[in-house]
Amino acid sequence: MKKLQLDWLILPMVGFALAILAWHILSKTVSKDLPSPGKTWSDSREYVLKPFAKRGEMDQGILRFTWYSLVLVAKGYAIALLMGTPVGFMLGLSKPFTKTFDPIIQILRPVSPLAWLPLGLVLFLGAGKQASELGALFTIAICAMWPTVLNTAVGVRSVPQDYLNVAKVLKLSRWKTLWKVLVPATLPYMFTGFRLSLGIAWLVIVAAEMLTGRPGVGGFLWQEYNALNYSRIILCILTIGIVGFLLDRLMSVVERRFKTA
Amino acid sequence: MSFYVELSNLTKIYPTPKGPAVIVKDFNLRIAQGEFVCLIGHSGCGKSTVLSMLAGLNDITGGGIILAGKELVGPGPDRGVVFQSPCLLPWLTAFENVLLGVNQVFYTATREERRQIAEYYLTVVGLGDALHKTPSELSQGMKQRVGIARAFALKPKMLLLDEPFGMLDSLTRFELQQVLIDIWSRTRLTALQVTHDVDEALFLADRVVMMTNGPEAEVGDILEVRFPRPRDRKAVLEHPAYYEMREYLMTFLHERAHIKRSPASTVTSGAPPNEGGGRADKRASLDRAMNRDSKDVGMECHALSRKGATP
Numbered sequence: 001m002k003k004l005q006l007d008w009l010i011l012p013m014v015g016f017a018l019a020i021l022a023w024h025i026l027s028k029t030v031s032k033d034l035p036s037p038g039k040t041w042s043d044s045r046e047y048v049l050k051p052f053a054k055r056g057e058m059d060q061g062i063l064r065f066t067w068y069s070l071v072l073v074a075k076g077y078a079i080a081l082l083m084g085t086p087v088g089f090m091l092g093l094s095k096p097f098t099k100t101f102d103p104i105i106q107i108l109r110p111v112s113p114l115a116w117l118p119l120g121l122v123l124f125l126g127a128g129k130q131a132s133e134l135g136a137l138f139t140i141a142i143c144a145m146w147p148t149v150l151n152t153a154v155g156v157r158s159v160p161q162d163y164l165n166v167a168k169v170l171k172l173s174r175w176k177t178l179w180k181v182l183v184p185a186t187l188p189y190m191f192t193g194f195r196l197s198l199g200i201a202w203l204v205i206v207a208a209e210m211l212t213g214r215p216g217v218g219g220f221l222w223q224e225y226n227a228l229n230y231s232r233i234i235l236c237i238l239t240i241g242i243v244g245f246l247l248d249r250l251m252s253v254v255e256r257r258f259k260t261a
Numbered sequence: 262m263s264f265y266v267e268l269s270n271l272t273k274i275y276p277t278p279k280g281p282a283v284i285v286k287d288f289n290l291r292i293a294q295g296e297f298v299c300l301i302g303h304s305g306c307g308k309s310t311v312l313s314m315l316a317g318l319n320d321i322t323g324g325g326i327i328l329a330g331k332e333l334v335g336p337g338p339d340r341g342v343v344f345q346s347p348c349l350l351p352w353l354t355a356f357e358n359v360l361l362g363v364n365q366v367f368y369t370a371t372r373e374e375r376r377q378i379a380e381y382y383l384t385v386v387g388l389g390d391a392l393h394k395t396p397s398e399l400s401q402g403m404k405q406r407v408g409i410a411r412a413f414a415l416k417p418k419m420l421l422l423d424e425p426f427g428m429l430d431s432l433t434r435f436e437l438q439q440v441l442i443d444i445w446s447r448t449r450l451t452a453l454q455v456t457h458d459v460d461e462a463l464f465l466a467d468r469v470v471m472m473t474n475g476p477e478a479e480v481g482d483i484l485e486v487r488f489p490r491p492r493d494r495k496a497v498l499e500h501p502a503y504y505e506m507r508e509y510l511m512t513f514l515h516e517r518a519h520i521k522r523s524p525a526s527t528v529t530s531g532a533p534p535n536e537g538g539g540r541a542d543k544r545a546s547l548d549r550a551m552n553r554d555s556k557d558v559g560m561e562c563h564a565l566s567r568k569g570a571t572p
Binding site: 162168180 | 316317318336337338340342344346348350352361362365415
């Protein structure tokens with residue numbers, strides 16, 4: 001029992017320590033431009049220790065920036081789910097629909113967020129000040145929806161025939177079959193899609209903020225790059241990684257809840 | 262005599278790349294109201310196909326089915342189906358699974374009345390304490406009890422059971438056969454059960470319909486089972502005619518199920534086809550054994566037990 005505790009606590013600690021050591025050595029030897037761990041901390045401590053401070057548009061605590069990014073992600077993610085889930089259901093339910101639209105999906109799916117964003121900005125050019133936000137939302141939604149679409153479709157296709165027979169024998173209406181049988185049976189797959197979509201949405205936000213210069217973790221990163229504050233780039237990278245990890249954990253807890261059903 | 266259920270020249274043909282595969286051909290069966298009929302045959306002979314056509318889950322290629330004076334088209338809650346696997350929706354509790362069907366049939370009843378119906382049938386099958394458990398918390402046997410409750414709670418015109426106990430261990434199977442026959446005795450629903458268990462058929466049925474092997478499966482023979490009801494397993498097993506009847510069914514399955522029909526042997530409702538002297542003799546002795554019983558009912562059956570039990 002004690003050994004097990006060591007395994008999940010001590011070993012990751014060792015891993016972190018080794019990584020920081022390697023980082024330190026690299027910054028002192030091979031790559032002199034890389035800020036050392038110590039310098040990174042001393043440059044960033046103001047942002048970490050006062051995480052919600054607001055000193056200016058692009059000079060705010062790191063958690064405040066994170067919050068801006070999360071709000072934007074949440075909006076884009078919501079749009080992705082609202083569009084992706086019904087499309088997934090239609091793909092799963094109708095063979096002709098799949099045959100018609102699957103090729104388009106397969107072509108659009110691998111397109112990078114960096115390619116979508118300029119199009120998004122152009123599309124919402126008329127929105128004035130809002131253009132950058134709407135463009136970012138468009139990009140997040142269109143990039144993040146694919147895992148939801150595809151997993152939902154797979155889930156609907158793999159609803160056991162037994163459940164559908166129950167619906168048929170009881171002569172449930174289409175609407176009731178959808179809500180009482182198809183949706184609950186598909187939920188575990190949907191949540192797998194939701195989790196993957198959230199991961200992508202979080203990836204996209206950074207790119208979107210970098211290009212639009214909106215305040216947020218990505219925007220801050222880009223600004224610090226332009227201001228030659230390389231240590232704060234590392235701060236941003238770590239923040240993005242930790243937040244992404246936490247979001248994924250959160251979703252897998254939710255997902256597991258539905259898996260047991 | 263008027264029949265409640267009539268299957269006339271029921272035929273199922275699947276198109277295959279090698280040409281049409283005739284699974285069931287000219288299957289004729291009539292069932293009286295309140296009768297419990299078991300359909301036995303080898304695995305894959307098409308007995309489940311017949312049942313699923315009755316349930317409306319499988320399209321009918323030829324012939325037709327009349328239930329209570331109306332030709333059947335498609336599935337519907339006027340037939341309660343108990344599937345081989347319990348087919349409960351795992352995200353609903355036992356109670357909600359039954360209620361789903363009850364809501365569908367008794368949509369004019371009040372919410373409270375519908376809840377009472379679902380609760381009543383679950384209590385009858387012995388799940389009064391497990392109403393709000395989800396299927397994952399129930400054993401296989403308990404799940405199938407829910408399946409039985411769900412079918413009966415619809416108050417259907419007819420009950421269709423597709424090897425409902427096939428996936429259970431033998432002890433649980435005995436238990437559930439008793440549960441089924443108890444709840445059936447209260448309602449006397451017309452029932453058709455598919456099984457390949459000879460003992461199960463003899464314990465439950467008024468008539469056992471033997472099906473020939475596919476392809477082109479049809480009714481091969483029919484055996485009347487006139488054990489007194491309500492039935493008790495011990496009394497049935499100890500009945501003097503039991504082993505003769507069992508033997509008769511086994512002989513059919515082992516020796517005659519594969520024999521193709523001769524045009525004269527089309528069987529309808531119980532009249533045995535006259536193919537060979539040996540079988541007719543056996544038939545007559547079976548009838549004698551059965552008639553013996555109609556005089557000595559009840560306790561006397563037990564008295565006869567040991568002697569009668571040796572085949």
